[in-house]
Each structure stands twice: as C-alpha cells, then as structure tokens.
Amino acid sequence: xxxxxxxxGPAVRHVAGxxxxxxxxxxxxGLWDCISIIVGIVIGVSIFKVPGLIFSNVSGPWVGLAAWLxxxxxxxxGALCYAELATAYPKTGGDYAYLTRAYHPSAGFLFGWGRLxxxxxxxxxxxxxVFADYAVRLFGGSDADLKSQAVWFALGAVVALTLINxxxxxxxxxxxxxxxxxxxxxxxxxxxxxxxxxxxGAFTIGNPVKNPDFGFAMILILYAYGGWNDSxxxxxxxxxxxxxxxxxxxxxxxxxxxxxxxxxLAYLAGLGFDGIRATWVPAADVLRxxxxxxxxxxxxxxxxxxxLGALNGVILTGSRVHAAVGADYRIFAALGRWHRRxxxxxxxxxxxxxxxxxxxxxxxxxxxRNAFDQAxxxLGAGKVPWEKYFGxxxxxxxxxxxxxxxxxLLSGLSVIVLRLRDREVERPFRVPLFPVFPVxxxxxxxxxxxxxxxxxxxxxxxxxxxxxxxxxxxxxSGGPGKGAASGS
Numbered sequence: 001x002x003x004x005x006x007x008x009g010p011a012v013r014h015v016a017g018x019x020x021x022x023x024x025x026x027x028x029x030g031l032w033d034c035i036s037i038i039v040g041i042v043i044g045v046s047i048f049k050v051p052g053l054i055f056s057n058v059s060g061p062w063v064g065l066a067a068w069l070x071x072x073x074x075x076x077x078g079a080l081c082y083a084e085l086a087t088a089y090p091k092t093g094g095d096y097a098y099l100t101r102a103y104h105p106s107a108g109f110l111f112g113w114g115r116l117x118x119x120x121x122x123x124x125x126x127x128x129x130v131f132a133d134y135a136v137r138l139f140g141g142s143d144a145d146l147k148s149q150a151v152w153f154a155l156g157a158v159v160a161l162t163l164i165n166x167x168x169x170x171x172x173x174x175x176x177x178x179x180x181x182x183x184x185x186x187x188x189x190x191x192x193x194x195x196x197x198x199x200x201g202a203f204t205i206g207n208p209v210k211n212p213d214f215g216f217a218m219i220l221i222l223y224a225y226g227g228w229n230d231s232x233x234x235x236x237x238x239x240x241x242x243x244x245x246x247x248x249x250x251x252x253x254x255x256x257x258x259x260x261x262x263x264x265l266a267y268l269a270g271l272g273f274d275g276i277r278a279t280w281v282p283a284a285d286v287l288r289x290x291x292x293x294x295x296x297x298x299x300x301x302x303x304x305x306x307x308l309g310a311l312n313g314v315i316l317t318g319s320r321v322h323a324a325v326g327a328d329y330r331i332f333a334a335l336g337r338w339h340r341r342x343x344x345x346x347x348x349x350x351x352x353x354x355x356x357x358x359x360x361x362x363x364x365x366x367x368x369r370n371a372f373d374q375a376x377x378x379l380g381a382g383k384v385p386w387e388k389y390f391g392x393x394x395x396x397x398x399x400x401x402x403x404x405x406x407x408x409l410l411s412g413l414s415v416i417v418l419r420l421r422d423r424e425v426e427r428p429f430r431v432p433l434f435p436v437f438p439v440x441x442x443x444x445x446x447x448x449x450x451x452x453x454x455x456x457x458x459x460x461x462x463x464x465x466x467x468x469x470x471x472x473x474x475x476x477s478g479g480p481g482k483g484a485a486s487g488s
Contacts, residue, residue, distance in 0.1 A: 021274065024466075029237045031244045038252030039259075040180075042075075045310050047260060048186065048225035048283040048303045049130045051267050053394055056277045057217040059209055061268055067214070068264060071221035072257030077441050078408070079228040079249045080431045081415045087241055087428040088418070095229075095411050100159030101422075102414035106474050111410075112325040113470035114403050118463035120318040121355040122400030127314060128154035128360060129393040131155055131307035137281045138300035147391055151364030154392060155357060161312050162353035165319065168342030179309030182250025182405070186302040187263060190286055194266025197290040219401050220394075222448065224260065228253070241429040281389065315352065322348040331477040363395040376458055379465075384458045401452035406467075409445035412438055 029037070051064075058064040085098050100108030115121075132153035228249075238245050267276050270286035279285045283303055287295040323345035327338025335348040362368040373383045389395040415431065415438040431437050453460045 014195070019324075028239065030239055031248055034238055034244060034248035035252045035255065036336050038079075039249060039255055042225060042227035042252075042256050043183070043187075043259065044227065045127065045130050045183070045227075045307045046220075047263055048306070049133070049281075050220045050224050051264055052276050052279050052282050053390060055222075055268075055273060056209065056222050056390075057213045058143075059212050059432055061273045063214075064217070064260060065197055065264060067217055067221055067259050069257060071218065071225050072253050072260070073442075074222065074444050075225040075228045075256075076249060076253040077437050077444070078412070079253065080246065081243075081412055081438050081441050082229045082431050083245050083249065084415055084427060084431045085411070087245070088422070095407060095443075097413045098411055098418070099407070101409070104418040105480050106471075107410065109325075109329065109474045109477065109480070110467065110470045111407055112321070113473065114407060114463075114467050115318070116325070116352065116355060117466035117470070118400045118403040119407070120314065120321070121352060121359055122396050122404075122463065124152065124158060124311060124314050124318070124352070124356045125359045127311040127480075128157045128356070129308055129391065129396065131157050131304055131311065133280055133391065133393070134284065134300045134303045134307070134378075135283050138297055138304065138468045147364075150392060151360060154360050154364065157308065157311060158315075158353055158360065159357050161308070161315050162215065162349055165312070165315055166339075166342065166344055166346060166349050168339070168344045179305055179398050182302045182305040182309075182367075186283060186299060186306060187259070189299055189302070190263055190270075191266045193254050193287045193290045193295075194268075194270035197270065209277070213455055215447070216398070216455040219405075219448060219452055219455070220397065223397060225256065243369045245429050246432065281349060315349070319345050319348040319352055322352055328480045329477045331473060359396060359399075359462075360392065361387075363389075363399070364392045372462070376461065379461070381458050381461065389459075395459065398452065398456040399459040401463075402449060402456065402460045403463040403467050405445050405449040409442055409449060412442040412445055 054067065055064045058067060077241065086094075089097060089101070096106065096108045096111050099111050129150060132150035135153040136149045208277075238248070254397055267282050270289070271279065271282060276282055281300070281303075284296045284299045287299045291298070322335050323338070324336070326332040326334060326345075326348065335345065335351060337347055338344065339346045351481070362372050369384070369386055386395075389398065416435055418425075419427075419430075419434065456462075
C-alpha cells in the first residue's frame with residue numbers, strides 16, 4: 001500500500017544511477033529480487049480492512065472478485081508507465097520532478113503541498129484507523145464501540161510514533177522483520193481459517209446490497225494495490241531493465257493478484273457474502289469459528305503490529321519528503337530544518353503530525369464533524385451525510401482520493417509529454433504499445449477521479465480545498481530556490 005503518487009519527493013534523489021546516465025551504484029537488482037520488492041511493497045495492511053467495504057459496494061461476490069482482477073491489471077499498466085519515468089530520470093525526485101519537468105515548477109510545488117495537506121497525511125490517518133479498529137476489538141470493544149473509541153486509539157498511534165521519530169528512533173531491521181512476519185502470519189491465518197473452517201454460503205446473497213457503488217469499490221481496491229508506483233522507483237537499479245522490468249512487474253502483479261483473490265475467497269468462505277459486509281474487522285472475525293475469542297484477539301494483535309509498522313514507515317518517509325520541500329522553497333524553510341542530535345526533520349514531523357491529527361478529529365468526533373459542516377456552509381455547500389460512511393478509514397480515503405487521483409492523472413500524462421518533448425533523453429525502458437498504455441492509465445485515473453468526487457460529494461472538499469490553498473502559497477513563495485530538484 002502506498003501513500004499516493006510516488007513516495008519520492010522534491011530533492012530526493014536515487015542513490016543509484018543507471019549505467020546510461022552515470023553515477024551511483026551499479027544496477028544489482030535481478031528479476032527475482034525485483035519481484036520480491038514489488039510484492040513486499042504492495043501487500044500492506046489494507047487487505048485486513050477493505051474487503052468488507054468493497055463487498056458492500058458491489059452487487060455480488062463474483063463482481064467483487066472480478067473487480068480485484070481488474071485492479072491488478074490496471075496496476076500493471078500504471079507500473080509500466082512509472083517504470084519508463086523512473087529509468088529515464090533515475091536521479092530525480094519521483095513525481096515532484098516529473099511534474100516539474102513536464103509542466104511547470106508550480107505543478108511540482110502543488111504535488112508537494114498536496115502530499116502534506118491531503119495525500120500523505122490522509123494515508124497516515126487511514127492507517128491509524130486500521131490500527132484503531134483492531135485495537136478496539138482487541139480490548140473487548142464491539143462494532144458499536146468503534147466509531148466512539150477508535151478515534152482515540154488512532155490519535156494515540158499518530159502522536160506516539162511521531163514522538164518516537166522526533167527522538168530519531170527508527171525501527172531496526174529486527175523489528176521490521178517481526179512486523180513483516182506478523183503480516184505473513186495474519187494472511188496465512190485468514191487462508192487456513194476461511195478455507196478449512198468456513199461456514200459456507202460464500203456466494204449466497206441473503207440481503208441485496210443497497211446502493212452499490214462500483215467506482216468507490218475500485219478506489220478501495222486500487223488503494224490496496226497501492227505501492228506499484230513506489231516499486232517502479234527501483235527501476236534504475238534493475239539489471240537489463242528492458243527485459244527484466246516488464247517481467248518483474250507482470251509476475252509481481254500476478255502474484256499479488258493471486259494472493260488478494262485467495263484472501264478474499266477465504267473471507268467469503270469463512271464469513272459469507274453477507275457476513276463480510278457486516279464486519280469492520282474481517283481478519284479477526286474470520287478466525288473466531290476456528291480458534292474462538294482468543295484466536296480472534298491473536299489476529300487483532302498481528303494486524304495491530306502490521307499497521308504500526310506501516311504507519312511508522314509512512315511517518316518516516318513522509319517527513320523526509322516535506323523536509324525536501326522546505327529545502328526547495330523559502331516559504332517552507334522551517335520544514336527543512338533537521339535536529340542536530342536526533343537527526344530528525346523536526347518541523348516536518350510536527351507539521352505532518354498536526355495535519356493528520358486534525359484530519360482524525362474532523363472525521364472521528366462530533367465536534368470535528370460539526371466544524372467541517374460549518375466550514376462547508378461558509379463555502380455555500382451542504383452538510384455531509386456522515387451516516388453514509390462506516391468509520392474514519394473510509395471517510396479519510398474518500399476525502400483525499402480526489403487529490404490522489406488528480407496527481408496520478410498528471411503523472412500519467414507526463415509520460416506522453418516527456419516522451420514527445422525530451423526525445424534526447426535515453427530511456428532504458430519504454431512502456432510497451434505507446435501511447436496505448438499511458439492513455440489507458442490516464443483514462444483509468446480520470447474515471448477514478450470522477451468516481452471519487454461523485455462518491456465523496458462534499459467530503460471531496462476535505463482534500464481539494466487545502467490543495468487550492470497551495471496556489472496562493474506558490475505565488476507567495478517566489479518559485480523554487482537555486483539547486484531545487486528540476487527533474488533534470
């Protein structure tokens with residue numbers, strides 16, 4: 001699971017260059033290494049949360065499974081597009097540099113601002129809610145308790161991990177291995193419980209889905225597939241990229257799709273179509289028939305560990321991206337200051353944490369929801385139908401998805417723009433069937449942007465209004481300073 005368009009940011013260069021563009025380490029990543037990296041990056045904690053929301057927005061189980069297949073295919077197309085950008089510009093800062101080079105420095109600035117105001121912080125909030133929902137269940141809370149109690153667990157996770165990062169403490173390799181093992185054990189537990197102790201009725205529809213929304217289901221599915229854009233950033237370090245990169249992306253995406261399909265089949269076998277739509281914590285509930293309450297709590301603990309590891313990673317990498325924006329733009333100079341002793345970008349961490357806390361409070365408390373409704377009234381918009389949303393997770397995903405897909409669309413278009421304009425740049429890997437695949441990717445992003453806005457309605461302003469504030473901020477900034485990432 002990713003946090004949106006590429007986690008690389010302004011002034012964040014690859015440490016490894018390509019053989020064609022010189023500098024950096026040698027290309028040492030082979031085919032199977034690349035596949036492993038792709039699978040490891042993409043499979044996150046979303047699979048423990050989103051299936052119930054997805055099946056609640058499709059007309060039947062087969063439609064849901066077909067949507068997961070479609071999500072895998074679309075992710076592969078997007079990954080191929082990003083692979084061309086990453087190999088052509090291996091020393092640049094990901095989407096920030098692609099957008100700056102293809103359009104204008106303002107596009108890169110708005111991307112960096114959008115990550116702070118919506119994409120990165122929204123992802124942090126969503127991950128915090130995955131942790132919180134399972135934490136509430138671990139300590140004996142019911143589904144009815146989730147809306148009232150989860151917000152405080154989510155806030156606690158963000159505050160605690162931000163403080164840990166402010167002290168310069170990072171998860172070591174051993175701890176990260178433990179977190180990865182927790183994720184693998186959780187997936188295996190779901191498969192075993194679902195297929196061996198399932199209660200049947202996987203494809204029986206007892207209660208028809210009211211008001212299905214296939215577009216929002218696809219938003220959640222592609223959120224779960226998120227990370228392929230980050231995996232494409234290793235393209236500059238892949239041996240023989242013309243041969244190995246498309247094979248790795250294809251095999252990696254197929255492997256991820258198969259895993260996701262098996263896990264969803266296990267959910268359906270264990271809980272049934274009606275059952276999976278009725279639970280907020282499917283990974284915990286699917287183990288209850290086999291291992292009882294203690295088995296369910298054990299699964300909660302595994303998901304909690306996985307979610308904390310993912311959240312810590314997003315906090316760590318996101319703060320470095322925001323610090324890089326501060327290095328490029330004087331108006332955000334404070335974000336670029338690093339603490340001498342801890343080696344942490346203090347104000348970037350504080351700003352990122354503060355925005356995330358405001359987001360969690362806005363969707364998770366009555367006072368926050370009322371304040372948001374009042375702000376909408378001031379803008380001439382109606383109140384949010386809060387009852388439409390299950391909890392903080394899907395509300396934050398819905399509210400920030402329009403910004404997420406807007407920048408994906410612009411990055412997809414940059415493949416075409418830069419291919420036609422930067423003809424002198426050597427491209428170790430070229431997306432096949434140009435311009436068909438980039439056009440398919442852009443059309444997909446356009447549909448996702450439209451679907452996210454129509455589903456979210458007023459909640460879309462949650463991410464779009466702060467993004468719009470970035471326009472006057474750019475004008476006040478006076479443009480990037482000397483030495484800023486330019487995409488060259």
